Amino acid sequence: MASITFREVEGSSLKYWLLFGALGLFVLFGALSWNYMHHHGHVVTGMDNQIVWGLPHVFAVFLIVAASGALNVASIASVFNKPMYKPLAPLSAILALALMLGGLLVLVLDLGRSDRLIVAMTHFNFKSMFTWNVFLYSGFFGLVGVYLWTMLDRNVKSYSKAAGTAAFIWRLVLTTGTGSLFGFLIARELYGTAMLAPMFIVMSFAYGLAIYLMVLAAAYAWTGRPLGDAVMLRLKSLLAVFVAAVLYFVVVYHMTNLYFTKLHSVQAFVLRDGGIFTNLFWVGQILIGCVIPLVILLTGLGRQRSWIMIACALIILGGMAQMYVTIIGAQAYPLDMFPGLMEKSSFFDGEVHSYTPSMPELFLGLGGVAVALLMTTFAIKVLRLLPASLDDATVAKLEH
Amino acid sequence: MNENQSIDQQSVASPQRRRFVSAASATAAGLAIAPGVMLYEVAHGRPEDQRASSAVRWGMMVDATKCASGCNDCVTACSTENGWTPVAESKHPKQAPQWIRKLELQDPLTQRETNLPMMCQHCAEPPCVDVCPTGASFKRADGIVLVNRHTCIGCRYCMMACPYKARSLVHEHLNDTQKPDVPRGIGCVESCTFCVQKVDRGDGTTACVEACTAAGHNALVFGDLNDPESEISQRLRELPTKQVRADLNLNLGVRYHGI
Numbered sequence: 001m002a003s004i005t006f007r008e009v010e011g012s013s014l015k016y017w018l019l020f021g022a023l024g025l026f027v028l029f030g031a032l033s034w035n036y037m038h039h040h041g042h043v044v045t046g047m048d049n050q051i052v053w054g055l056p057h058v059f060a061v062f063l064i065v066a067a068s069g070a071l072n073v074a075s076i077a078s079v080f081n082k083p084m085y086k087p088l089a090p091l092s093a094i095l096a097l098a099l100m101l102g103g104l105l106v107l108v109l110d111l112g113r114s115d116r117l118i119v120a121m122t123h124f125n126f127k128s129m130f131t132w133n134v135f136l137y138s139g140f141f142g143l144v145g146v147y148l149w150t151m152l153d154r155n156v157k158s159y160s161k162a163a164g165t166a167a168f169i170w171r172l173v174l175t176t177g178t179g180s181l182f183g184f185l186i187a188r189e190l191y192g193t194a195m196l197a198p199m200f201i202v203m204s205f206a207y208g209l210a211i212y213l214m215v216l217a218a219a220y221a222w223t224g225r226p227l228g229d230a231v232m233l234r235l236k237s238l239l240a241v242f243v244a245a246v247l248y249f250v251v252v253y254h255m256t257n258l259y260f261t262k263l264h265s266v267q268a269f270v271l272r273d274g275g276i277f278t279n280l281f282w283v284g285q286i287l288i289g290c291v292i293p294l295v296i297l298l299t300g301l302g303r304q305r306s307w308i309m310i311a312c313a314l315i316i317l318g319g320m321a322q323m324y325v326t327i328i329g330a331q332a333y334p335l336d337m338f339p340g341l342m343e344k345s346s347f348f349d350g351e352v353h354s355y356t357p358s359m360p361e362l363f364l365g366l367g368g369v370a371v372a373l374l375m376t377t378f379a380i381k382v383l384r385l386l387p388a389s390l391d392d393a394t395v396a397k398l399e400h
Numbered sequence: 401m402n403e404n405q406s407i408d409q410q411s412v413a414s415p416q417r418r419r420f421v422s423a424a425s426a427t428a429a430g431l432a433i434a435p436g437v438m439l440y441e442v443a444h445g446r447p448e449d450q451r452a453s454s455a456v457r458w459g460m461m462v463d464a465t466k467c468a469s470g471c472n473d474c475v476t477a478c479s480t481e482n483g484w485t486p487v488a489e490s491k492h493p494k495q496a497p498q499w500i501r502k503l504e505l506q507d508p509l510t511q512r513e514t515n516l517p518m519m520c521q522h523c524a525e526p527p528c529v530d531v532c533p534t535g536a537s538f539k540r541a542d543g544i545v546l547v548n549r550h551t552c553i554g555c556r557y558c559m560m561a562c563p564y565k566a567r568s569l570v571h572e573h574l575n576d577t578q579k580p581d582v583p584r585g586i587g588c589v590e591s592c593t594f595c596v597q598k599v600d601r602g603d604g605t606t607a608c609v610e611a612c613t614a615a616g617h618n619a620l621v622f623g624d625l626n627d628p629e630s631e632i633s634q635r636l637r638e639l640p641t642k643q644v645r646a647d648l649n650l651n652l653g654v655r656y657h658g659i
């Protein structure tokens with residue numbers, strides 16, 4: 001097998017520092033938003049006692065899910081022994097770490113008492129899925145960190161497969177944990193199902209790979225390194241399979257709910273009467289997030305790089321819409337404490353709850369995205385993560 | 401827990417033990433008798449440092465047939481006792497905490513209306529306690545579900561998990577209506593405590609029950625579900641009652657008649 005040369009990006013151009021500065025600015029906005037929310041309390045957000053998890057959770061859960069998915073390219077290389085994916089693996093691992101960091105930051109900075117983070121790290125209730133996730137996230141950093149080390153240091157290269165396998169199994173458990181944050185809730189009709197765990201795993205495959213492809217293409221285009229069609233076309237085909245699998249899970253999930261009479265009204269809310277949530281479901285999640293990308297990726301359009309990028313962007317937007325419907329839509333629908341009866345109270349029982357995200361929430365979420373991209377941008381400058389060339393000839397040699 | 405108890409017992413009993421030793425010089429006998437002396441004291445009083453007992457299970461019965469339409473006395477009494485601002489006076493009604501609220505139900509077919517107060521149901525198997533990452537949500541031995549003000553990190557997972565929408569997050573800085581025996585704080589989650597401060601004082605009732613009784617409705621009864629002779633146990637034996645969302649099998653501390 002031919003060897004491949006990894007090289008840091010120079011990172012001294014004006015373009016690099018402009019990107020770095022722009023991302024840094026968004027990190028700063030995120031920090032200021034957190035400071036504002038923390039100083040005044042959640043009263044300055046759009047969240048209330050009805051919609052208790054808002055836009056920051058949408059960003060945080062999306063980033064965490066995407067993080068585990070971004071690791072897939074590396075897993076394919078080392079766990080499933082596909083040589084073509086080997087040069088793509090280091091970026092996959094660093095992106096996974098960066099997205100996880102961004103997501104976790106948003107999650108913990110949205111706590112009512114984010115100053116008590118140390119309490120969350122020292123007091124545990126092992127019946128709580130949140131507690132399990134604390135360990136799953138920490139373990140993810142540890143395992144992926146070791147995995148990355150085995151990829152970068154020749155002395156420990158022989159442990160790469162073992163580390164990669166451990167990280168792969170861990171990421172599957174982690175996304176099971178993320179899905180189960182919702183799957184283990186009995187109170188709300190749209191949660192409380194084991195479907196959410198595998199569905200989140202499949203979604204992570206799609207979201208993570210879409211982000212990976214965009215970062216890869218941007219990194220090679222902006223540094224002037226060659227990136228051949230062989231890599232792009234292989235990955236876009238894989239992406240199409242993942243998106244189709246997401247669509248399959250979403251259809252099965254809603255078809256199952258539609259079969260149960262007790263869930264008819266909540267299903268009608270999401271699929272027909274829910275206003276913004278119905279629009280986000282059909283237009284955002286299904287059309288923009290699944291159908292259009294599938295059409296692009298499976299037709300001749302998918303052979304053009306710009307169209308692949310558009311498909312990736314749409315999958316990411318659709319993923320955000322999906323998280324919005326999953327997290328906020330489920331809370332917007334009132335709790336059904338007395339089935340069959342109409343409820344009314346000063347606490348907004350029996351009403352569909354509205355939610356308008358505030359600017360600090362939006363910028364806190366975008367701050368998390370910026371942290372992830374900033375970390376990646378910095379990492380490729382200081383570490384040898386990107387192959388000097390991924391042109392078709394170089395990649396072809398790997399497979400023989 | 402046993403270890404803590406034995407430490408408590410020894411520290412409380414040590415003056416007696418010293419007296420015993422100095423009087424009779426029988427150390428071994430003193431150690432054997434001291435715990436017995438302590439147990440005798442427990443049965444007759446309830447010092448502040450003593451744990452809640454699982455021999456008691458506090459509960460409430462709501463007679464919805466007596467709950468008057470338009471009456472809000474239980475809610476007002478709760479807000480006064482526990483120091484939370486009534487929603488009508490709040491600048492942010494959607495974000496204002498409500499420990500108890502009046503729920504109006506109507507059957508769309510028969511038009512029959514029912515009124516009842518809704519608050520923390522003090523489940524024996526509370527979902528909020530299950531999901532709380534830090535263990536801040538907890539159930540006392542006597543069945544009262546509480547939030548530890550010092551370890552709540554404001555993650556709101558309990559609010560996602562509660563099937564009764566019983567919990568509120570304190571969204572803003574609190575004004576000076578706080579009560580010294582009802583700790584509250586910005587960024588923490590809170591809910592009905594069954595007036596735990598009153599229960600621990602030995603009042604044997606809650607502010608909402610007192611208000612309902614004072615208004616002459618007598619729709620609420622509070623007491624020990626484990627004591628077959630208590631008023632609540634007797635009433636629960638006489639009247640058919642239901643648990644809200646009984647399908648979840650959470651074994652609620654609040655039982656409703658007439659729903």
